[in-house]
Structure formats: structure tokens, C-alpha cells
Amino acid sequence: MANPLHTFQEKTSSPSIFRIYWYIDENKNGIVDVDVRQFCDDPGLIAELCALQFLYFDCSYNNGNYLTSGFGHKFVVSNPEILKLVMGVSDKSYAKRFTNQLVLRLEGIEYEVASENTIKDKITLTNKNLKFIFSDDEQFTQQYYVLNTPGIGDVHITRHALEQYKKRIESGGVLKNSFKSLIKRLKHPELQELNIEENIHLRKYIKYGNNIKTTFWSHSSSTIGFTVIEDRGRKILVTVYRRDKEFMQQKFEKKQRKEQAVYRGDYGY
Helix, strand or coil, X not given: CCCCEEEEEEECCXXXXXXXXXXXXXXXXXXXXXXXXXXXXXXXXXXXHHHHHHHHCCHHHCCCCCCCCCCCCEEEECCCHHHHHHHCCCXXXXXXXXXXXXXXXXXXXXXXXXXXXXXXXXXXXXXXXXXXXXXXXXXXXXXEEEXXXXXXXXXXXXXXXXHHHHHHHCCCCCCCCHHHHHHHHHCCCCCEECCHHHHHHCHHHCCCCCCCXXXXXXXXXXXXXXXXXXXXXXXXXXXXXXXXXXXXXXXXHHHHHHHHHHHHXXXXX
8 A cells, every 4th residue: 555645734824724734755745725715614624625636636746647546545634524525424515525536536545534733743844845725726626527538539527427337337246446447448449429229229318408419428349338418518428327238139130140141242131
């Protein structure tokens, strides 16, 4: 397991600014000052959630590597409400949107609560490791993860779509890294839009309104399909479904008959 990321929040003389101390090791540590722009009963919670995202989704704090999984990583935080939020049992609904990216992209990460600030004295403050961020930066509440794919183009992945993918793909076992698996499928070079025949067959999945374009995507032999809507110029992956096995079998048999006819020279097929 990688060294855990420790964070600890502290109030400053300014009512809206919270100081977040962070520590991974003697070479990776520092301070993030967060200006909390939201009015709520626990602004320190918002500050620590913003700092966690800022630190872990910034490649410079992870040896230049881009994280697509939380497995093998650990957060040691100072606010116990963070654990409740990622588990979906917190009553602080205003803070839930600050966990979208943590839940979506860091499946499998471990959380622990530290009641005392044991890292403050380990940090040597320099101009390089002191950062200042604002909590109203949209990256901290983004609902989607934007992925560039060869077939669909830029597609926005929702938390709901990831949850549906995990349900559809697991069969008698547990998918260890559903986010990484979903990315791999969406970036597959053979992913293609399903033809009108199957689109009609899947009309029951069209429920997003007549003014929103809905398309369905899959690999030719895959039992997993993706529903994508276009909304204000954005392509959004809204859900994942199991393709109809009977229809796929009919399609396969039709293709097989056509190939046999071509082999025989029977072009009147």
C-alpha cells in the first residue's frame, strides 16, 4: 500500500478560510488554505473535502501518475463526517456534492479518522508547498468524469452510470475496480453505435424526453450496452444495461447465414 495521505483542518483568523495540513512523507507535505464560499454549519468539512480532491487528483502529488482507482491508497482525515458522506449515511446533504469525484473515481480507497494533529510539526512550509484554493471551483462539485473515447468522443460519466455498470457486470463475484473496467470498455476501438433495428428494440430505455437525442453503444459481441444522451452539447453516459440475448442471437445467425451465402456465391440472399 502507498503511504497514506494525512489531512488535518484548522481554523484561521478569517472566518471563511480554513487551513488544511497534509502529509504523505518527508518529501510530500504542505498546506492548502481553502476559502469556503458556501454558507453551512460545517465549513471545515467542505474545506477538507476540497483539499483531498485538490491533492489526490493533481498528478504532481502522485509521482506524475493519473489515479483511476483508490485500491492501495488511504486517507487519514480529521473530520469523521467524511466517512459518513462517502458511505452515503450522512445527514449533511449540502456536502454530498463535494464527494462526487471521490466516490466516482476512487473506489476501494480506505478511510481513517485521526483525532489529533500529528502532522503539523512534520511540515516544513515553503512557497512551493503552500497552496490557496476556493471551494466554489466547479472541479470540486463536478457531477461527471469526462472521458475521451474513440467511438463516442468525449463522454461524461455519471455516478449513477458507474453504479449501474457494477450491477450489470458482476455475476456471482465482485468486480474489484468498476471505474477502471468501465473506462477500458468505453475506450475499446470496436465500440460502436447500435443500428436503428436494435435501437427500436430498446425503446423501453428511452425515457429522457423527445427533445434529447438518445443513442445506444456496445461492442458487437458484448452483452453490455451503454445509453448516452446529448444534452446542451454534452454526451452523457446515463445508464448501462444488459442487451437482449435473443435479439443478439438472431443477429448472429443472420450474419452467419449471410457469410455462408457469400461463400456459396448466392448473392440473392
